[in-house]
Every structure is written in C-alpha cells, then in structure tokens.
Amino acid sequence: MPRPLGITSLQILAAIRDGVSYGLELVTETGLPSGTVYPTLGRMKSKGLVQARWEDGRIADEERRPRRRYYTLTPAGADALAEGAARHRSVAASLAPKTEGA
Amino acid sequence: MSTSGSSFARRFLRAIAWLVPASERASWLTEWENELTVLEGAKDRARSAYPTATTFVVGALPHALWMRKEDWTMSGLPQDIKYAFRVLARSPGFTAAAALTLALGIGANATIFSLVNGLLLSDPPGVHEPDRLVQIARSYDDAPRWDNWSWPALQTIRREARLFEGVAGYAGRSMTLGSGADAEQVAALMVTGDYFGLLGVQPAAGRLIGPADDTTPGAHPVVVLGHDLWVRRFGGDPGALGDVVQVAGDAYEVVGIAPPRFAGVEVFAPPPQLFLPASMYPPFRGLLPFDEWGWSWIQAFGRLAEGVPFEQAEASMDVVGNVLRAADPVNEDVRVLVASGVGLDPEERDEARLVGGLLGGVALLVLLLTCASVANLFVARATTRQVEMGVRLALGAGRARLVRQLVVESLVLGLLAAGIATVPLMLGAGALPSLLPYMVSAPFTPDARVFGSLIVLGLLSGLLFGGAPSIAAAKRDVAGTLRRAGSTGGDGSTRLRDGLVALQLTLSLGLLASAALLGSSILNALRADPGFEPRGLLAVYVDLEGTGRYDGESTTAFGEALAREASGLPGVVSAAVASQAPFLAGFARSTTGPADRPNDPSVEVEAEAVFVTEGYFESMGIPVLRGRALRSSAAEPQPVAVVNESLARRFWPGEDAIGKELTGEVPIRVVGVVGDVQGRSLRARAAPAVYRPLAASFNQRLALITRTPGEPLSLAPPVRELVARLDPGLPVLATEDVHARMAASLGTTRIIATLVAGFAGLALLLSVVGLYGLVSFTVSHRIREMGIRIALGAAPSGLVGLVLRRVLGVTLVGMLAGIVLAIALGKALEGVLFGITPSNPWVFAAATVVLLTACVVAAWIPARRAGRLDAMVSLRQ
Numbered sequence: 001m002p003r004p005l006g007i008t009s010l011q012i013l014a015a016i017r018d019g020v021s022y023g024l025e026l027v028t029e030t031g032l033p034s035g036t037v038y039p040t041l042g043r044m045k046s047k048g049l050v051q052a053r054w055e056d057g058r059i060a061d062e063e064r065r066p067r068r069r070y071y072t073l074t075p076a077g078a079d080a081l082a083e084g085a086a087r088h089r090s091v092a093a094s095l096a097p098k099t100e101g102a
Numbered sequence: 103m104s105t106s107g108s109s110f111a112r113r114f115l116r117a118i119a120w121l122v123p124a125s126e127r128a129s130w131l132t133e134w135e136n137e138l139t140v141l142e143g144a145k146d147r148a149r150s151a152y153p154t155a156t157t158f159v160v161g162a163l164p165h166a167l168w169m170r171k172e173d174w175t176m177s178g179l180p181q182d183i184k185y186a187f188r189v190l191a192r193s194p195g196f197t198a199a200a201a202l203t204l205a206l207g208i209g210a211n212a213t214i215f216s217l218v219n220g221l222l223l224s225d226p227p228g229v230h231e232p233d234r235l236v237q238i239a240r241s242y243d244d245a246p247r248w249d250n251w252s253w254p255a256l257q258t259i260r261r262e263a264r265l266f267e268g269v270a271g272y273a274g275r276s277m278t279l280g281s282g283a284d285a286e287q288v289a290a291l292m293v294t295g296d297y298f299g300l301l302g303v304q305p306a307a308g309r310l311i312g313p314a315d316d317t318t319p320g321a322h323p324v325v326v327l328g329h330d331l332w333v334r335r336f337g338g339d340p341g342a343l344g345d346v347v348q349v350a351g352d353a354y355e356v357v358g359i360a361p362p363r364f365a366g367v368e369v370f371a372p373p374p375q376l377f378l379p380a381s382m383y384p385p386f387r388g389l390l391p392f393d394e395w396g397w398s399w400i401q402a403f404g405r406l407a408e409g410v411p412f413e414q415a416e417a418s419m420d421v422v423g424n425v426l427r428a429a430d431p432v433n434e435d436v437r438v439l440v441a442s443g444v445g446l447d448p449e450e451r452d453e454a455r456l457v458g459g460l461l462g463g464v465a466l467l468v469l470l471l472t473c474a475s476v477a478n479l480f481v482a483r484a485t486t487r488q489v490e491m492g493v494r495l496a497l498g499a500g501r502a503r504l505v506r507q508l509v510v511e512s513l514v515l516g517l518l519a520a521g522i523a524t525v526p527l528m529l530g531a532g533a534l535p536s537l538l539p540y541m542v543s544a545p546f547t548p549d550a551r552v553f554g555s556l557i558v559l560g561l562l563s564g565l566l567f568g569g570a571p572s573i574a575a576a577k578r579d580v581a582g583t584l585r586r587a588g589s590t591g592g593d594g595s596t597r598l599r600d601g602l603v604a605l606q607l608t609l610s611l612g613l614l615a616s617a618a619l620l621g622s623s624i625l626n627a628l629r630a631d632p633g634f635e636p637r638g639l640l641a642v643y644v645d646l647e648g649t650g651r652y653d654g655e656s657t658t659a660f661g662e663a664l665a666r667e668a669s670g671l672p673g674v675v676s677a678a679v680a681s682q683a684p685f686l687a688g689f690a691r692s693t694t695g696p697a698d699r700p701n702d703p704s705v706e707v708e709a710e711a712v713f714v715t716e717g718y719f720e721s722m723g724i725p726v727l728r729g730r731a732l733r734s735s736a737a738e739p740q741p742v743a744v745v746n747e748s749l750a751r752r753f754w755p756g757e758d759a760i761g762k763e764l765t766g767e768v769p770i771r772v773v774g775v776v777g778d779v780q781g782r783s784l785r786a787r788a789a790p791a792v793y794r795p796l797a798a799s800f801n802q803r804l805a806l807i808t809r810t811p812g813e814p815l816s817l818a819p820p821v822r823e824l825v826a827r828l829d830p831g832l833p834v835l836a837t838e839d840v841h842a843r844m845a846a847s848l849g850t851t852r853i854i855a856t857l858v859a860g861f862a863g864l865a866l867l868l869s870v871v872g873l874y875g876l877v878s879f880t881v882s883h884r885i886r887e888m889g890i891r892i893a894l895g896a897a898p899s900g901l902v903g904l905v906l907r908r909v910l911g912v913t914l915v916g917m918l919a920g921i922v923l924a925i926a927l928g929k930a931l932e933g934v935l936f937g938i939t940p941s942n943p944w945v946f947a948a949a950t951v952v953l954l955t956a957c958v959v960a961a962w963i964p965a966r967r968a969g970r971l972d973a974m975v976s977l978r979q
Contacts, residue, residue, distance in 0.1 A: 024137040027158070028151045034161025039168040046172065054129075065143075066136030069129075 005084045008032060009040055009049075013073065013081040016050060022068040041071060049077035111138055111159040121166040123173040130169065134162050179510070186511040190518070196483055197515065200476045204519035204567070206864060207472030208559045209526025212548070214465040214857075215555045216531045218458040220546040221369060226445060227544065228364035230302025231405075235367070235444045236415060238269065238402040241437045242708065248439065248447040250398040253380075256294070258429060259402060259438070262422040265415045266404035270297040271380060273400045274371050276645055276835055279331075281348045287833040288331060290349070291366055291374035292383050292400070300405045301367065306332075308343045308358030316379040319392050323382065325354040328375035329362040349376060350384055350650040351831070365543035367403060367444035372541045384650045384802075395430040396692070397800055403444055412442045432693075435703070457850045460930060461857055464613065468861045469559070471609040473567040474602045475868045480512070480567060481599050482879055505572050512568020513561055520560025524548075527556065537853040539846055570598065603876045604916035606869035607953065610862070611920025614949035616927045617862035619935055620855035622945065626937030627845045633779040633788060634684065635723030638675075639807060639840035640814035641683035642821050644832055647802035651831075658735050658797040661804050663828060665715045668808050671820050675809045678718035679796065681711075683805035684781035685843035686836065690801060694792055696753040697763035697770075706765075709749055710781075710791040713799035719744075719776055721809050729760040729774030735797035741766065742795070744774040749790035764792065783847050784936060807840075814839045851934045866953065870960040873909065878964040880905055888968055898969035905965040913957050920953075921946055 005013070011030050020029045023041070027034050044050045050071045060067040073081070115134050122130045138159060141152050152158075174180070190197040225232045238259060239248040251259070251271065260269045270293070277290040295316030303310060306329055315322040325347065327336070336342040345356045365373040380400065406415055419438040426433045441448045484491075491504060531546045646652040646660065661679040668677035681690060695706035716734040719726055732744055743764055750759035750772075763769035770792075778788035806825075810817050818837040825834050846852060881888075888901055928940030938945070 022137070023133060024140055024152075024158075027153065027161075034153065034158050035164040036161070038161060038165035042165065042168060042172070066139045067132070068136065069133045 004087060005080055007088070008036060009044060010081060010084045010088070012037060012040055013044070013049065013077055013084075016071050016073055017078070017081060021070045021072065023071075026071075044077065045071075047076075048074055049080050050074060111155045114159050115162055118163055118166045121170045123169060126169060130166070134159065134165075182507050182510040183514060185507065186514040189511055190515060193483070196479060197518075200479050200515055201519045201522055203472050203475050203479075203868065204516065204560075204563055205522035206526060207469040208520055208523035208556060208563060209530060210468050210861060210864075211462075211465040211559050212523060212527045212552060212556050213530030213534070214458070214461045216527065216546045216548050216552045217534050218454070218462065219549065219552055220534075220542070220544070221446060221454040222451065222458065223551065224445075224544075224549070226365070226367050226369075228301075228303050228361045229367065229444075232367075232444060233442075234267075234406045235301075235442075236266070236404050236406060236412065237441045237444055237447060238263075238404055238419075239439045239441075239447065240398060241439045242435050248449055251400050251402050252395050252398045252432075253383075253400065254393045254395050254429070255398070255426060255433070255436075256400055256402055258426055259404075259422055262425050263404055263415075263418070265407055265410045265418050267407050268296045268300045269402055269404040270294045270300045271400040271402045272297055272366065273380065273383070274366075274368070274374065275647065276833075277350045277376060277378075278649055278831065278833055279335075279347060279349055279376065281351070281831065285348075285831060285833070287835065288375040289372040290376040290378060292378050292380045294380045294400075298377075300403075303364055304361060306359040306361045307340050308356070310358050310360070311377055311379050316381045319381045319383075321381070322379045323352060323354045324357045324379065325349055326358045326360055326377040327356055328360050328373065328377070329364065330373070331375035332359045349378065350647075352650055354378070363544070368401075369445045369543055370450060370540040371543050373543045384647050395432045412440075416440050434693075453850060456933060457854060460854055460934070463930065464616070464858055464861055464927075467609050467613065468864060469563060470566070471606055471865050471868055473563050474605045474609070475872050476515075476563075477567040477570060478599055478602045478606075478872050478875060480572075481602070482875065485883075508572030509565070509568055512572065513564040516560040516562075516564025516568070517557065518560075519563070520556045523556055523560070524553075527552070534853075537856055539850060539852065599876055599879070600912045603869070603872045604912050604919070606865075606872045607913060607916025607957070608919040608923055610865040610869040611917055611949055611953050612923035612927050613858065613862035613865045614953060615920075615924035615945055616931060617855070617859040618945045618949050619928055619931060619938060619940060619942070620851065620858055622938045622942070623851055623934070623936040624845055624848065624855055627784055627848050627851075628841070630780075630784050630844070630937065632684065632781065632784065632844060633724065633777050634781075635809075636684070636841040636844050638810050638812070638814055639722070640810065640817045640821070641686055641836075641838045641840050641843070642806040642808070642818070642825070643683070643686065643803065643835040643837075644806070644825055645803045645835055646832070649829075649832060652802055654797070654800070657799075657802050657804070660828065661796050662715050662734055664804070664806055664825070665717065667824055667828065668806055668821060669717070671808070671817070671824065673810050673812055673817060673820075675811060676717055676721040677806065677808040678721040679715045679804050679806050680718055681713040681796070681799050681801045681804065682781070683807055683838070684722075684779065684840055685847045686805065686838060692792075694749075695765045697765050700765055705753060707749070707752060707790050709745075710789050712791060712793045713796045713801065714793055715796050718793070718807070721807050722779075723809075724779055725777045727775045727777060728758065729772070731774055731776075732793060732795055735795040738795050741768055741770045741798070742773045743770045744776055744793040745772055746776055746788065746791040746793075747778050748788055749792065750775045752790055770794070784844065785848075803835075814841070848934075848936055851936065854931070854934055866956060869953075870956045873913070873957055874960040874964060876912070877905060877909055877961045878967075880908060881964055881968050892972075901968040902962075902965045905968050906961055909957075909961045909965075913954070913961075917950060917953065921950070924949065 011032065012026060015026055015029050020026055023034070023038060026032075026041070027037050030037065041050065041052075045052055051074055052069055052071050055068050055070055057067055112135065115131060115138070119127055119131045138155060141155055141158055144152055229235070237248075240251050240255070241247045241249060250273070256269070256271045263269050272294070273292045275290050275292060276287055278285050279288045280286060293311055295311060295313035298310040299312065305326070308326075310326055311324065315324050327342065332338060332342060336345075342356050343358065346353045347356060348354075360377060383399070404415075406412065419440055423436065423438045426436050426438070446454060494504060495501070527548055531548055531552075534546050535542045644664075646657050652660065665677050665679040668674060671677075690711045691708045692711045693706055694709045695702060699705055714732060716732060716737075719731045726744075727747065729744070732738065732742070745753075745759060745764075753759070754762055759772050759775050762772050764772065776793070779791070780786065780788050782789075806821065808814075808817055808821065815837070821837065822834050825832055888904075891901060891904075892898075924946060925941060928945075932940050
C-alpha cells in the first residue's frame with residue numbers, strides 16, 4: 001500500500017462494509033458530496049479495494065426502479081479498512097491529553 | 103424538483119459524458135442517470151436526506167474528469183509528455199530554431215487577432231450592459247453618413263425616442279487644462295447629464311456629471327477628471343476633489359474621478375481626460391445660439407428600454423425623423439440612422455472587418471509558412487531518428503503509439519512556441535495603434551481572449567507541422583529502417599521535404615507580390631495630383647474654442663493676423679489660414695443651391711464649406727480658373743464666395759458662374775471659380791465646394807497653411823513661436839507635413855502595407871532558409887554517390903549542376919503556384935490598392951526576380967560543397 005487511505009476513503013469503505021451499497025445511498029449516508037464519493041469509489045476500485053457490479057435487471061424491474069450499480073468490499077479492501085481504522089485510533093489516542101508524572 | 107431543472111441535470115450529464123473514456127462511458131452515464139431518476143422520484147419519502155438534483159449532478163464533473171485523467175495516466179500520456187520534453191531538450195539547437203520560427207508565425211497571428219479583438223470584439227471598459235446601447239446618427243436621404251447632431255436636434259430625439267431608457271450626447275474636444283507654465287492640452291469630452299447614468303459608469307471617487315449639471319448653458323462649472331489624468335497630475339490624491347482647475351480659461355470645480363480605463367464609447371478617439379457638462383460647450387457663450395439647428399457638433403447614443411428589440415427601436419426612428427424634418431427647414435432631408443452597439447460606427451466596422459479579414463488571412467499564410475519550415479526541420483530530424491523509431495517498433499511499440507509520441511512532441515513544441523510568441527505579440531500589439539490612421543481610445547493590450555488564441559494557435563500549429571511528418575516517420579518498415587540506419591534519405595520523406603519547400607516558395611511569392619502591390623499603392627498616393635500642390639506645405643492647427651476667450655470677430659482677426667505674420671517668416675513663400683487643412687480633420691458641409699432656382703432639391707447639394715483668408719488659393723497652389731480669389735474679410739463687405747469647378751458645372755452647366763448667386767440668408771455672389779481639390783481622400787472624387795471669407799465661419803479651429811521651398815516640418819518651430827507671440831496661452835494642436843498626410847489618407851492601406859511587407863520579409867527569410875536546408879541535406883545525404891561519381895571522373899561543376907537541377911524543379915513548381923496565389927491575393931486586396939491593378943505584370947516580375955535571386959544564392963552556397971568534395975573522404979563516410 002503506497003499511501004495510507006484518507007478519512008474520506010475509510011468513511012466510504014466503512015459504509016460499504018455496513019451494507020450501504022450504491023452511489024446515491026453512499027452520498028446520503030456519508031453526507032459527502034457526490035463529486036467526492038464517485039471519484040473516491042473509482043480510485044478504490046482501480047486499487048482493488050472495492051468491486052462494482054450491475055444488479056440483475058429483473059430485480060430492478062420487480063421493484064419498479066432503475067438498476068443499481070452495487071459496490072462491495074474485496075478482502076484487500078477489508079484489510080485496508082481495518083488497518084486504516086487502527087491507524088486513526090492510534091492517532092486519536094496520541095491526541096488525547098496525557099497524564100503527567102505517574 | 104422542477105421538470106426544467108431535471109432536464110437540465112440530464113443534459114448536463116450527457117454533455118460531460120464525452121469526457122469519460124469511451125469504454126466506460128455507457129456504464130458511467132447509466133449509473134448517474136439511474137441514481138438521478140431515484141433522486142427525482144423521491145419527492146415525498148426521503149427527500150430531505152437527498153441532495154438536490156443540481157448539487158448531485160455537479161459531482162459528475164469531477165468524476166468524469168478523474169476518469170479522463172486516469173485514462174491518460176494509464177495510457178502513458180504523462181510519460182509521453184515527459185519524454186517529449188527530454189527529446190526537445192536533447193537537441194536544443196533544433197528546438198530553439200523550430201520554436202523561434204513558430205513563435206514568429208504565432209505572434210503574427212495573435213497580433214492581428216488582438217487588433218480585431220480591440221476593434222470589434224471588446225466591450226468598452228466600465229460600461230454596463232453595452233449590448234443594449236444604440237448609436238443614433240444623422241444622415242441624409244441621398245448618401246448615408248454617420249454625422250453629429252445639433253443641440254436642438256438632440257433634445258428632440260431625446261423627447262421622441264420612447265423605446266429608449268434615455269438618449270445621451272457627447273462631443274470630444276481638445277481643451278487647455280491649467281494656465282501659465284503648467285497649462286497642457288488634454289482630450290475633453292462634453293457630455294449630457296444622463297451620459298454616465300445611461301452607461302452605468304460608477305465613479306472612482308466623488309461623483310460623476312448628472313442631469314442637474316446640465317440644465318442651463320454656462321451655469322455648471324464642474325469637471326470630472328479621467329483616472330489617468332488624476333494619477334498623473336494630482337498624484338491620485340483624493341484631496342483633488344473640490345479643487346478648482348482652469349479648463350479653457352474658466353474655473354471648474356473637480357467633483358469626481360472617472361473609473362480607471364473608462365475611455366468613453368468611441369474606439370477611434372483619444373482617451374478623454376476631462377468630462378464637462380455639454381451645457382458648458384464654449385461656443386454657447388455668445389458665439390452660438392443655444393437653439394441653432396444648423397451647427398451639428400454632438401454625437402448621440404441611447405440605451406434600449408428593457409425588453410425592447412433593436413428592430414423595433416430602429417423602426418420607431420422614422421417617427422423621430424418626421425418630427426425633426428418638421429421642426430426646422432435645415433432638416434429637410436434628414437434621416438435618423440441607428441446601429442446596435444457602440445465603439446465603431448457601421449462604416450468603421452466594415453473597414454475594420456475588411457482590414458481584420460485581409461490581415462488575418464495573410465497572417466494565416468505566414469503561420470502556414472512557418473509550419474512548413476518547422477515541418478521541414480521535423481522531417482530532416484526524423485531521418486536521424488529512424489534508428490530510434492525502428493528500435494521501438496522492433497521492441498513491440500504500436501505504430502499508433504509512436505505517432506502519438508511524435509504528435510505529443512509537436513504539441514509540446516507548439517505550446518512552447520506559443521509561450522515565446524508572447525514577446526512578438528506584446529511588441530506587435532504595442533505598435534499597432536501607431537500604424538492606424540486614427541487615434542484609438544484604448545491600447546490593444548492583449549486580454550485573456552488574445553492569450554487564449556496563443557494557446558489555440560500553438561496547438562493548431564503543432565498539429566499542422568507535426569501531423570504529416572509524424573505519420574510519415576512511423577510508417578517506415580522496421581527491418582528496412584534498421585538496415586539503412588540513417589545513411590540515406592531518398593524515399594517518402596524526401597518528397598515531403600520537396601513539397602514543403604515548394605509550399606514555402608509559393609507562400610513567399612504570394613506575400614512578396616502583395617507587398618509590392620501595396621508598396622506601389624503608397625508610392626502612387628505620394629505622386630498623385632490632388633488638385634493642389636501638396637509638396638512644401640505645412641499645416642498647423644490651433645483651437646481657439648478650447649480657450650473660451652474668442653468670439654466670431656476676434657477669431658477672424660486672430661486668423662488674419664496669423665496668416666499675415668506667418669507670410670513674413672523667413673523661408674515662407676506664402677501663408678493663409680483656413681477652417682480646414684487638406685487630409686486633416688475639420689471638414690464642414692452645408693446645403694447650398696443656386697439662388698435662381700431656390701429649393702430645387704434636384705440641384706441642391708451638400709457642399710464642402712471652407713472658410714479662408716486672403717492668399718489661400720495661392721498658398722495651396724489651387725488654380726483660379728475664372729474670376730478672382732477671395733480678399734480679406736474686411737475687403738469683402740458683400741457676401742461673396744468662390745466655388746470649385748464641380749459645383750459650377752452642377753449649378754450652371756455651360757454657363758459662366760461668375761456673378762451668379764448661391765442660396766443663403768442673403769444671396770451669396772460667386773466671384774471666382776477654382777480647380778477641384780481632393781482634400782479628404784485620394785480615393786474619393788472631389789466634392790462640390792464653396793469657399794467663403796473666414797468671417798462667415800462659426801468654426802474656431804483654424805489651420806494655418808504655409809508654403810516653403812524647403813522641408814515643411816522645419817517651419818514648425820518658428821510657427822509655434824509665432825502662435826505663442828500672438829496668444830501666449832494658445833496651444834498648437836498639430837503640425838503636419840501635408841504631403842505626408844496625403845499618403846496617410848490612404849488610411850488602412852498603410853497598416854496593411856506595413857504588416858504585409860513585414861510578413862513578406864519573414865516569408866522570404868524562412869523559404870531561403872528552407873531551400874538552403876534542402877540543398878545541404880541533398881548534398882550530405884548523397885555524399886557517397888557523389889564520391890563515386892568523382893572517382894569515376896565526374897567534373898565538380900557537373901556535381902553542382904546535379905544538385906541544383908533537383909532543386910530547380912522544386913523552385914519552379916513553388917513559383918508557378920506562387921503566381922496563382924499572388925493573383926488571388928491581389929484580387930482580395932483590390933479595395934485597398936491605389937493606382938495599380940492587382941494583375942500588374944511588373945509586380946509579379948519584380949517579386950519573382952527577388953525570390954529567384956534569393957533562391958539561387960541559398961542553393962548555390964551549399965551546392966558548391968558538392969563541387970569541392972574529395973572522392974576519398976566522401977567514399978569513406
């Protein structure tokens with residue numbers, strides 16, 4: 001992994017892990033602008049962290065809505081999320097006020 | 103979400119979809135459109151959680167751009183660009199030669215574009231919604247003209263023009279600012295009270311002139327300073343507000359500062375530095391009745407009321423015309439002309455379009471020529487890069503990939519050249535105003551549009567010069583290329599080089615012939631006979647109006663004293679004062695007819711009205727054909743006139759004009775007939791003219807005309823001293839050699855001639871370099887063959903002939919095509935030529951001889967090398 005994932009990417013990865021699975025839903029769930037969400041998805045897709053697939057047209061027809069493009073985590077994506085979360089936890093810990101002496 | 107909004111969102115998505123790489127475009131568009139559908143359908147349920155459709159689809163742009171960038175990165179475009187820079191840096195000589203050549207071509211085009219941009223495309227700075235402004239001009243039924251209005255006419259238009267938010271007037275004048283030692287002459291603009299309001303101009307400080315400043319003649323001594331003047335003379339000090347300054351000898355209070363760069367609404371005018379209320383127009387104080395219909399001095403424009411189309415306003419002017427015609431007999435055949443926009447009047451626009459079109463066309467030829475030169479360099483270099491290309495092909499690079507690499511190199515070079523071209527652009531744009539026959543209100547400073555044109559030109563020329571050679575270079579077969587390893591040319595690339603050099607010669611000959619035609623026109627203009635003797639004449643302008651100190655009587659007295667004193671100056675043969683000087687400004691016309699047939703519109707004519715002192719015809723060298731010349735005003739107690747031949751022939755054909763009378767308040771008796779004079783333009787036929795004593799004039803601008811056997815401009819200093827002696831505060835506006843002005847009266851021919859001559863010189867240089875290169879290339883690439891020939895006993899002169907014969911074909915083809923191009927260019931230039939037909943054979947002969955001589959020299963120098971070859975040395979190579 002050349003560059004650690006930023007907070008935005010991690011937010012999106014976490015949302016996908018939690019079952020938020022297509023673009024518009026990611027936009028509403030994360031509160032990030034669409035101009036951030038889609039390029040980030042694209043970047044993570046080309047890094048192999050997420051996969052994209054078009055849903056079966058029949059399901060969409062049954063539910064009387066347009067087809068969705070679903071994003072899912074790859075194993076590499078799950079690892080990256082775990083690594084990123086750990087890194088941010090340690091950063092958060094280092095930012096907490098330290099108790100002097102002992 | 104409204105339907106129109108959603109359809110906008112969809113249109114937006116489709117519009118930016120082309121940014122997305124083709125392989126992913128369909129999928130990208132479906133994803134965005136589908137989610138947009140959901141978003142729009144979610145009206146009632148989760149609407150609050152969703153962004154608006156517009157906010158949502160705006161994000162599609164960064165997404166599309168990102169995918170485009172990814173595609174380029176994946177396909178190695180950044181590497182191509184990096185590699186292009188490396189390749190160009192590796193051969194700095196080649197890069198410099200190519201970039202500099204191109205920069206000249208690109209700079210030439212961008213310079214011409216900045217001219218067109220400045221004249222036709224730019225809006226007047228500081229003006230709000232210039233699209234709704236309309237010029238309103240006075241004309242007559244017989245010949246359309248763009249003329250000024252009288253004060254009462256302007257008021258009538260104002261009242262009657264109901265489809266306009268308002269109608270304002272302005273008049274440019276040169277006025278004296280300050281007094282004594284720090285007096286200076288500045289461009290002033292007399293403006294009506296609604297001028298600034300209608301233009302929507304905001305002051306830089308203080309206030310501008312408003313309606314309250316323009317009600318009673320002579321009662322509003324307030325002035326607004328131009329920004330430049332304020333900075334120059336007052337150091338940009340806001341304390342200047344409230345100061346009292348002397349303008350034209352009167353005290354004015356400074357009430358405001360105009361915004362920077364605001365220069366009125368006229369392109370062809372000096373940038374105004376003082377703005378005064380029109381009611382302060384100096385002649386209103388005593389000289390000119392406020393309601394004088396016969397004195398037209400003010401220009402008008404209006405702002406269309408919101409939502410009124412121009413055509414409707416134009417049609418409504420017929421009514422205004424009727425009111426004007428009914429108002430005063432002077433307006434009998436007056437017509438109101440309107441034109442959308444301000445800046446240039448329609449006649450000037452036509453001229454600017456003609457000049458811009460001609461120069462733009464010529465500049466494109468120059469660009470084509472520079473591209474041919476650089477393409478030539480590229481082809482030459484391609485032969486030295488054959489090995490590199492061969493190796494890359496052998497290693498499996500696709501041909502398309504190689505072509506792209508070469509095209510990227512061309513584009514990088516094109517952009518580099520565009521960057522360098524800013525230098526010729528800045529120099530060219532800076533020099534343009536001095537080449538124009540008129541003053542311009544704003545310099546042609548290149549703006550974003552002009553710099554944008556540099557980039558477009560750079561990319562365009564990159565494609566032009568890089569395209570063909572790149573494809574030719576990548577077409578070669580691998581094995582053959584590697585085997586030959588750059589030893590010989592002699593295939594497609596040679597033919598391409600021949601073609602490019604022939605193209606250069608064609609363009610050069612066309613440009614040289616055009617330059618010769620234009621140069622001859624200027625020379626013809628200098629030799630033309632305008633009906634008077636222009637050589638040895640100096641014209642000096644003084645403006646009494648700007649001082650505000652003269653009335654009609656003292657103007658005449660000053661003019662006659664000036665003429666009398668000037669004739670006594672050493673070196674002066676004769677001198678006179680007139681209301682106008684030939685080929686300079688200050689022309690006046692008035693309607694006149696024969697008194698024996700009053701009000702016969704078929705004979706009446708708008709004659710040029712010239713007011714002169716005694717000795718005018720003698721000084722000008724205008725022959726008095728019958729009768730006598732005019733005497734001094736005091737010696738002419740009766741109303742008398744001298745007319746020119748055209749007028750005499752029109753009014754009294756076959757009769758003697760002497761003793762006949764012209765219409766006027768009282769009949770004016772004709773006492774003499776003089777020859778016709780072309781005093782405005784060499785192209786226009788002489789107009790009917792009436793000469794009257796100076797005392798009959800309203801005009802307070804006087805031209806002193808002095809004749810000397812020597813150099814006219816040498817009289818300028820003593821004449822200035824004389825003016826200073828007669829009236830120490832009176833500025834001299836212009837001192838001009840009339841003969842030089844006569845050539846300049848060809849107007850735009852001069853700027854076209856100057857630029858085309860420059861372009862032709864550049865073309866000649868480039869094609870000579872191209873030919874030299876071609877011959878050197880031929881010699882060096884056939885060096886082994888020549889060695890063999892020498893070894894077998896060929897004479898050195900034979901070898902030189904061998905080289906030259908090959909070049910001869912190229913030269914002949916190029917020249918023949920050049921003659922065809924020259925004829926076509928000549929036809930296009932016909933309108934600006936003077937005294938020469940576009941197909942003049944001598945011009946073609948001269949251009950051909952010049953080019954041929956240059957070619958022979960360019961070919962002979964390298965060809966000589968062939969004759970000096972040493973057989974052993976060349977065989978070993």
